[in-house]
Amino acid sequence: MLQRLLMAISIGAAIVVLVVLVVRTQSEPQTVQGHLARLTTLAQLRVADENATAQVTRARLRLSTEAKGLADAARRLEDAGSALATHRDEFRMVSRDLAGTAAGLLQQIDEKKSLLGTYERQIEQLASSFEQLRGQAEALLVHPALPAGSALHTAVRRLIEEVTLYALQSNPDNQQTIEALLNRLSAEAASARALRGALLGLGRATTTVLGDSDRASATADRISQLPITAELDQLRHRYVTHYAKAETEIARYRTVLVIYAGALLAVFGFVGWRLRRSYGELDRSHDALQTLNTKLEATVEERTAELRKAFDDLRLQQAQLVQSEKMAALGQMVAGVAHEINTPLGYARGNVETVREAVPLIRELFDAQASGDTARQEQARRSWPPEEGLPELEMLLGDAEYGLEQIGELVRGLKDFSRVDRSFNEMFDLNDGIDTALKICQNQLKGRVEIQRDYAELPPVPCAPSQINQVFLNLLNNAGQAIDGAGTIAIRTRVEDQMAVVEIRDTGCGMDADTQAHIFEPFFTTKPVGKGTGLGLSIVFRIIEDHRGSIEVDSTIGEGTTFRVKLPLRSAGTGGTSNATARPENLQETVA
Missing domain, CATH: 1.20.58 (Methane Monooxygenase Hydroxylase; Chain G, domain 1)
Known part of the structure; x- marks a missing residue:
């Protein structure tokens, strides 16, 4: 290729010189x-x-x-x-x-x-x-x-x-x-x-x-x-001198042209002779190449089989890594959910125990009133006075009901978060998805991370809700892990150029430019060995890409990181549906 390029340049230069x-x-x-x-x-x-x-x-x-x-x-x-x-x-x-x-x-x-x-x-x-x-x-x-x-x-x-x-x-x-x-x-x-x-x-x-x-x-x-006469003499002298010089220069160029044309004829003759020899060598090389092609086909088939086997092994290993990532995330999510359920369940159980202890006293009061025994009634009222006990029972039952409602709301959020979507055509409220993800990762954030919400009124977005919830959960978990100690996560939503935009900004440690350039690559992680697989943000990027959206990152060391997710407000039609159907495994992946 290089020789051909040099040859073309040489021929072009020779033609240019000849034309000049x-x-x-x-x-x-x-x-x-x-x-x-x-x-x-x-x-x-x-x-x-x-x-x-x-x-x-x-x-x-x-x-x-x-x-x-x-x-x-x-x-x-x-x-x-x-x-x-x-x-x-x-x-x-x-x-x-x-x-x-x-x-x-x-x-x-x-x-x-x-x-x-x-x-x-x-x-x-x-x-x-x-x-x-x-x-x-x-x-x-x-x-x-x-x-x-x-x-x-x-x-x-x-x-x-x-x-x-x-x-x-x-x-x-x-x-x-x-x-x-x-x-x-x-x-x-x-x-x-x-x-x-x-x-x-x-x-x-x-x-x-x-x-x-x-x-x-x-x-x-x-x-x-x-000085017209002097100017005339000067003009005539300069003109005649220039004319004579031009005539001399043209004569010199004619001599050079004759010599150059002779040299070109000699070079072209030599090239023609070399080409004639090369044609014979090419014929011999062609015959040898046909023989090699016959052998090469068998070698290619053998190597293709080896590559296919290596590719299958690689896919199996990738599936295992993804499954490991999902299980790690599942363990983290279960721990958080268990903690969130245990808190309201604990005080609901305590309130029920208190009510159960008061039931015999209430029964004794009812029996005393039914018997008409005044002394027995007075003793029962001293054990459980209705004017104090009834408001207390009402308060305990209200607290227990509130705790059960919290548990029910968390269960409903988990159901919405983990439901399987069969297409990208379902209309989904991104603000509700962010709140659901915050409930699930609340155990990791509460007590040290302040959540700031700045929600705009967003129209429903056509998407796969479980996948988008998965994106929000991953970004919020990463934001919480980036904050060492107390900090803030600011969440902002808006509509911009027919796109729904979600910004998640944390006050964590931040990233340098080299890390930002690789965070969406598979298996890239800054966590210690055994703490992460490097697939989280890679899967997030693939989900956003499948939804025809985009994700951007801005980060500064020591100041924090901002992830910006953009999703189209209009459905892609059959293109989006076929894309989701072609890779159903995306629907159940959970990232850490």
């Missing part, structure tokens, strides 16, 4: 077409990014209100980003790092596209404000109050030139020169009333152009600082 190698050689991470498409996408994205950067510079140099080059560059950049997004899942399949780099690159492309739109609007605004500045400057240069060739005329022309240079490319040196020229024009405006409005308007237009130019420069700087 085949999958490794066939599951190429990228096809050639897909690889070229991804490289093309990366190249197109690089071109689109470089074009967008170039359009930023061109748009600044043109200062046109219609920056078509920026819009076209943004559109081309968006198309290239969309193409890269279509390959994002493919990059994720290749490597998680590549997928992260591609995702970051897409974010930068979106940011650059947004900045291009902003820059386009800023350039248009700059071109518009610059045109306004040029219009105001040209009007000022031809103003009659501003003669050509004058210092103010020269300053205005210089201002226009510097502002134009600053609009094309912001330069701190231009800005200082422009500020100096604006200060001069402001001073001139204070003295030249005719030119004051034109000069102030020119100054405001100049300030507007400078602000628009600064904003456009800041946006252009942000665009140039985006």
Whole structure:
């Protein structure tokens, strides 16, 4: 069996390795077409990014209100980003790092596209404000109050030139020169009333152009600082490196697959040769086995006869042990019953003797009254005064009657306890059964064990009453024997989940876990040799099992033990009857 298991494991492992190698050689991470498409996408994205950067510079140099080059560059950049997004899942399949780099690159492309739109609007605004500045400057240069060739005329022309240079490319040196020229024009405006409005308007237009130019420069700087080119180079390098590594690994797996397939063919050839040899050996072994089977049948019949005889002997010994258990229990029960009968019988006999002694005195009193002799009557009344004797006789006869009733009740309990049941279909009150068992074992318990009853109103239970009485008697006797000295036995009944539950809890010595695990096994006992057979709780367990019930035990060393018996409230029908009929010996077994 072990060899077959190892063989099956080996074959399974070989097949798994073969499948893994085949999958490794066939599951190429990228096809050639897909690889070229991804490289093309990366190249197109690089071109689109470089074009967008170039359009930023061109748009600044043109200062046109219609920056078509920026819009076209943004559109081309968006198309290239969309193409890269279509390959994002493919990059994720290749490597998680590549997928992260591609995702970051897409974010930068979106940011650059947004900045291009902003820059386009800023350039248009700059071109518009610059045109306004040029219009105001040209009007000022031809103003009659501003003669050509004058210092103010020269300053205005210089201002226009510097502002134009600053609009094309912001330069701190231009800005200082422009500020100096604006200060001069402001001073001139204070003295030249005719030119004051034109000069102030020119100054405001100049300030507007400078602000628009600064904003456009800041946006252009942000665009140039985006590391799209570096990220593209890094992504392309990682991707190409990974692709080359994957191709190398696939080639290596193909080589391993060829070698492994050759090894498997050699192994299978060797196995086939060995199987062919084994078939011949199996044929020879089969012939020898048939011969052995013929001899084995005779040996089995002989051993079966021996086992049957040993089994019959074992059953006989078991019956003898059960009978011994029954006789021991019977002796204990007879001793208890005799004691319980002797007590009321003793005081009933004494009361009868007292009444018998009083009968001659009563007869003498009657005779004296009948004779009419007054002296004789007086003497008889002194010997037995009726006013005292009659109440005493009534009390003595009442006590004797009570004792006889106790004896009769005990006899009736014994009759109920020991009656033979022929099926499990008789309805029985479990509370009455517990009280009957308590009466029988009262001699063992009274004087040292307190009985606490907590009875619920139970419906009649279909069962064999004598067997159930036998269970209660055994559990109560065991509880009493477990209590060394004074103690308590608490009995509780209730209905739970269509089951009648009886709990018998004692304050005895308790049991450890190992003892609890074996108490229902036949012949297991903790009593000294000669004090018990170990069949009591085993028979109890079998009776409860025959009634489709269950018995549980909870015990703690030094605290006590609780037995919990559960019996179904509904009859099992013919199944329960046939079970009781099949083993009638259960009905008369008494356990110690």
